[in-house]
Amino acid sequence: xxxxxxxIRGVASHYGVxxxxxxxxxxxxxxxxxxxxxxxxxxxxNLSATLNSNLAQTIPAxxxxxxxxxxxxxxxxxxxxxxxxxxxxxxxxxxxDGLVEAKLTAALTANKVIAGDGALIGTTVGxxxxxxxxxxxxxxxxxxxRVVVKFKYDV
Numbered sequence: 799x800x801x802x803x804x805x806i807r808g809v810a811s812h813y814g815v816x817x818x819x820x821x822x823x824x825x826x827x828x829x830x831x832x833x834x835x836x837x838x839x840x841x842x843x844n845l846s847a848t849l850n851s852n853l854a855q856t857i858p859a860x861x862x863x864x865x866x867x868x869x870x871x872x873x874x875x876x877x878x879x880x881x882x883x884x885x886x887x888x889x890x891x892x893x894x895d896g897l898v899e900a901k902l903t904a905a906l907t908a909n910k911v912i913a914g915d916g917a918l919i920g921t922t923v924g925x926x927x928x929x930x931x932x933x934x935x936x937x938x939x940x941x942x943x944r945v946v947v948k949f950k951y952d953v
Contacts, residue, residue: 850888864947866882870883875939877936879902881895881935882897884896
């Protein structure tokens with residue numbers, strides 16, 4: 799089960815059985831017309847980060863973020879803050895906490911749903927496509943979550 803990345807074109811070839819854990823994100827089909835939905839899964843020890851390739855799900859350039867929702871699957875223990883924002887594939891911040899900022903561990907209990915209220919909600923991501931990045935403050939020892947971002951293409 800390996801992924802081989804061609805050195806010249808950057809094309810990825812996969813060999814063997816492939817399982818999906820949604821850590822690179824994925825787009826799901828919706829029946830909401832022009833609104834699309836993307837989802838990422840991550841844990842305290844495997845946070846979502848930028849990947850300078852076409853493997854990761856991105857919010858397209860000039861798209862508008864309609865809403866973002868954090869679903870806490872397992873309680874986050876040990877740290878004090880979880881921020882979720884968008885970065886370019888090269889690692890440049892579009893807005894580091896523009897989707898969700900969850901402070902205090904009490905907010906990150908199991909089965910909690912947190913509506914995003916960052917600066918990117920209701921606005922465009924700008925001229926660059928955005929990849930989701932989750933960052934923590936403090937040392938977490940447990941926790942997993944999913945983020946669903948709804949967006950629409952702007953013309």
